[in-house]
Amino acid sequence: MTYQYHDESIVKNLAEHTTFVFGSNMAGEHSSGAAKIALENFGALKGVGRGWSGQSFAIPTMNEHLQQMPLSQIQHYIDDFKIYCKNHPKNKYFLTSIGCGTAGYTVEEIAPMFKGISHNVIFPASFRPFVEKTLPKLNQKFLHTLFNEERIFSAQEDNSMLDQLDLSDNEISLAKIIVNTQMYPNDSNGRDRSFEIEDILHNLKAKAIQFPDALEARFIIGGAVLATLELYNINESDFIDAWTGIHEIAPPRPAHKAKK
Template sequence: MTYRYHDESIVKALPEDTIFVFGSNMAGTHAGGAAKTAHLHFGAMKGVGRGWSGQSFAIPTMNEHLQQMPLSQIQHYIDDFKIYTKNHPKSKYFVTSVGCGVAGYTVEEIAPMFKGISHNVIFPASFRPFVEKALPKLNQHFLHTVFSDAVIFAAQPEEAVAELDLTENEKSAAKIILNTQIYPTDSNGRDRIFEIQDILHVLQGKVFNFQHSEDDALMFGGAILALLELYSINEKDFADTWLGKQEISPPKAASKSKK
């Protein structure tokens, strides 16, 4: 399942059908971070530390004494939220980095708890590797198969990916890469051309000999940038994997839970 994502910048307004989802404490103090934003701009009520109020939805990550909740308890409240989104399908849900601020947890610990939620959710971009299908290990075969003109410039990328000699998880990753808007602007309207040009400069002659028009080269480089961001790697990692010098494991959820 593929979700929509936001760039985690501070928002002060959302469409009427979109609910602001934030991490809270059971006391409902809403004194800082996304909770304060929810109170100031999205109708979160003081004293309401759980569930819907105004244009917001609170997921507790701290107790009434402002102490960190155990992950197992947070999972319980996230499961409640999953049910809420399923029962209210006409609304969209703008999820912030719940539990990753004052509560002190990491994205790797929190994001996997949302896996399998309804499709009407907009996640922070950092959650992506943990809520999509499991990402595959990057290897030479995957890169050579996906980063070809026949795939990158296909009129129907989804159909092109379906025909590739890849596993289902690899096809899922390929679709994420090809569907990630980077060029001419990314999904948040930011110009990424200088970043793409830097990538092309580093890889030219070492991995590729680009013989494309400028627009096509930038589109190709944009797909590479999408991969680098998805796996949190750099151009050298890409080049070494392309040349078969290494394989790269995907981002994984932390195996240790905080008590």
């Protein structure tokens, strides 16, 4: 699916039928970043932290206490925005990098939530790899290339090093999603995932897939494995099959293509 994109420079005016879409908090403070721009230039209202006002549309990424919302809750508000866009096809929506500033999430975590949205959205350029392309198949080469202690640790410090790997553009985008998905010690919803990660590492070790001995290193890589399992909706046995080259794992079907 092909969309329009903007270069993410600061804008203070848009065409009449184009709405400025920004990440907000439920208190509607609009005190910084794109929210402040929306307040000063696009009719956003103090105290209105969700939905349409003036020439703007607020998508909450932080709660009324100015704390980061779980990704699952942000997805709910994005799904509402998808419906709004579909029901107002004559308008265009200039989407900023919601959740990727004060809220503290990464593009890799937020952008895929917008997949399947209607074509009247103008995306930030950084969202492009995540809204246009489907996930690639998981195969032995990809897993052996990414799941290396030095590479995982280096990528957490600097995602740009992943661009140098011998992987396709789509696989590099997948690698960035995996590396940036928070799993250890707690996931983005605040859940302790250490027991799940320990089970995964035990099952992989039983199949002679050995990761570092140092506890923190093992758990960081185990968290990346868990992120992969959840992203592809697979279990350890599937991962092992892909790791050993028995077969490739197809990506899950996008939700918007599910049978009604």
